[in-house]
Amino acid sequence: MKCLIIDDEPLALAQLEGYIDRIPFLTRTASCQNAIQASEVLAHSQVDLIFADINMPDMNGVDFIRSLVHPPMVIFTTAYTEYAIEGFRLNAIDYLTKPFGFAECLKAAEKARKIYEMNHNSPKEEEEGQTLFVKSEYKMVRIEKEKILYIEGMSEYVCIYLEDRPKPVITLNSLQKLSSLLPSHFMRVHRSYIVNLKKIREISRFRILFGKDVYIPISENYREQFMEYIHSQGLL
Incomplete structure (x- = not known):
């Protein structure tokens, strides 16, 4: 699955990049520090999954996902638990509370993989x-x-x-x-x-x-x- 990362914190972004690069069924399309950069990526690239931080300047992750006409699957990442209910209203696959480890990231990615396979694999395939x-x-x-x-x-x-x-x-x-x-x-x-x-x-x-x-x-x-x-x- 092709995925996109959005996080305005460089250290958190680098950590998540490392996690995703270790998951064999994920391919990182791009890493962005804000919603504007992410919009530019989505304008010319198709992704299956977005890892989106919520608390970001200009436009937060929830508003960004809500603004997409055909949003891909999303896993929200944030240090603020009060956004969890709003995130799940957008049918988020999972909600990772910072700081989180590789095991939690892998478990959330596995959920997304199962949904992706159910939606894309025909019985013959x-x-x-x-x-x-x-x-x-x-x-x-x-x-x-x-x-x-x-x-x-x-x-x-x-x-x-x-x-x-x-x-x-x-x-x-x-x-x-x-x-x-x-x-x-x-x-x-x-x-x-x-x-x-x-x-x-x-x-x-x-x-x-x-x-x-x-x-x-x-x-x-x-x-x-x-x-x-x-x-x-x-x-x-």
């Missing part, structure tokens, strides 16, 4: 998006994405481990390319591993356990993002 084809042992193998437990990168090959197959599907591919084809609940937790977050049953000492003898390490480079996801789901 949803069915096609649930599978992928990979070449393995001179044949094309159809894989249901939701049956993937985890994917292991091995040099130029990847091993795709599925819950309904005793052996992995091995294909000439890269983790980076496969990651772009998978839904947002698949996460890179190590330079050599992508895991299906929905299939996690146990975590021990920064290792994800699949079955009795499979331990997927969570490397330090991906640990913060992974733990923020866990917190956002209320698991810790």
Whole structure:
């Protein structure tokens, strides 16, 4: 989803930019410090979601969204809770009270993603998006994405481990390319591993356990993002 940020505070703007850049299903179209700049962006760019601060000079975020003929989805961000009722009257997806962390931002963005997918995906597109084809042992193998437990990168090959197959599907591919084809609940937790977050049953000492003898390490480079996801789901 393409998104636009509006916030007159440079530090808050930079923090939100950092959050959005870490969310794989969001693409930041522009960052603006006031409603006038945002209007100029919307005049020549289409966005799906706006993160709008409320208390801004000239025109506040609520009035700006109200002024749009066909407003996109909006998530309001502000330090002033008294605007919450007015924000929800405009059908805001969520209302983030400053200061807020990445986990809260991710949770609000997930709400927007679900609404976006419901509005844009036809039944046929949803069915096609649930599978992928990979070449393995001179044949094309159809894989249901939701049956993937985890994917292991091995040099130029990847091993795709599925819950309904005793052996992995091995294909000439890269983790980076496969990651772009998978839904947002698949996460890179190590330079050599992508895991299906929905299939996690146990975590021990920064290792994800699949079955009795499979331990997927969570490397330090991906640990913060992974733990923020866990917190956002209320698991810790």
